[in-house]
Amino acid sequence: MRRFRQVDVFGEESCTGNPVAVVLDAEGLDDDALKRFSVWSNLSECTFVLPPTERGADYRVRIFSLNTELPFAGHPTLGTARAWLDAGGVPATPGVVMQECGAGLVPVRVEADRLAFTAPPRLRSGPVDPDLLAVVIEILGVEPERVLAAEWLDNGPGWVGLLLDHANTVLKLRPDATAHPGRWDIGVIGAQDPGSETAFELRAFFTEGDKPLLEDPVTGSLNAAAAEWLIATERANAPYIAAQGTAMGRRGRIHVSVEDHTLWVGGRAEVVLSGTAVL
Numbered sequence: 135m136r137r138f139r140q141v142d143v144f145g146e147e148s149c150t151g152n153p154v155a156v157v158l159d160a161e162g163l164d165d166d167a168l169k170r171f172s173v174w175s176n177l178s179e180c181t182f183v184l185p186p187t188e189r190g191a192d193y194r195v196r197i198f199s200l201n202t203e204l205p206f207a208g209h210p211t212l213g214t215a216r217a218w219l220d221a222g223g224v225p226a227t228p229g230v231v232m233q234e235c236g237a238g239l240v241p242v243r244v245e246a247d248r249l250a251f252t253a254p255p256r257l258r259s260g261p262v263d264p265d266l267l268a269v270v271i272e273i274l275g276v277e278p279e280r281v282l283a284a285e286w287l288d289n290g291p292g293w294v295g296l297l298l299d300h301a302n303t304v305l306k307l308r309p310d311a312t313a314h315p316g317r318w319d320i321g322v323i324g325a326q327d328p329g330s331e332t333a334f335e336l337r338a339f340f341t342e343g344d345k346p347l348l349e350d351p352v353t354g355s356l357n358a359a360a361a362e363w364l365i366a367t368e369r370a371n372a373p374y375i376a377a378q379g380t381a382m383g384r385r386g387r388i389h390v391s392v393e394d395h396t397l398w399v400g401g402r403a404e405v406v407l408s409g410t411a412v413l
Contacts, residue, residue: 144352150385157413181195301377352378373392
């Protein structure tokens with residue numbers, strides 16, 4: 135019997151964001167058990183909390199997207215921190231939870247019902263190869279002239295990021311990767327009209343095994359890397375709020391800010407289910 139939480143992350147209201155399953159007592163579980171539970175949870179991510187191994191960390195977490203382990207992911211980072219706090223965790227530094235994951239140490243700032251993380255550096259950046267970009271455009275089913283720019287947004291999950299001409303273009307996408315089997319991680323961004331409630335609309339599409347292309351409701355890693363790109367190229371000014379999940383009936387809201395040259399990505403994180411899991 136292991137302590138368990140399911141946390142809604144980035145939702146503007148309860149159950150409007152992206153859920154993550156968190157197993158708080160994962161010591162003694164082998165990789166097969168972790169993958170089996172993650173696949174069974176049928177969520178975009180599932181995390182497992184372990185004692186830290188690095189000095190300064192409050193805990194260590196392993197993050198799985200179904201049966202694929204990720205070095206870092208955004209909404210699982212916030213959801214795990216909220217679950218750990220809800221279960222009685224007390225950070226060594228008041229107001230900041232220090233998470234250890236495959237990408238290293240990631241600080242999570244506590245701001246009442248909102249948490250915010252600083253993303254690790256991108257593993258890959260720069261322009262996307264034209265041949266690869268042409269395939270991604272075909273998968274998305276978007277007219278090439280609507281693609282304003284493309285960039286590698288890989289900070290763990292290996293997102294290929296595309297900036298489209300408008301948020302409405304993003305919302306109208308009906309992607310299909312059946313003609314291009316393999317692993318895909320595609321992030322799409324479109325600016326809203328000036329004066330709108332949110333500055334950008336984002337969508338994230340990925341594949342897992344031989345399953346068809348899936349959509350992630352709200353994606354912290356993509357928003358973090360996209361913010362870094364958009365701000366560096368003067369396409370965005372922080373602070374701003376991005377929306378994601380609209381096409382899926384969610385109301386994800388991602389708060390992006392920069393303080394002392396540090397990029398913070400935050401949102402609400404609410405424990406919805408609390409109990410025990412048998413693993």
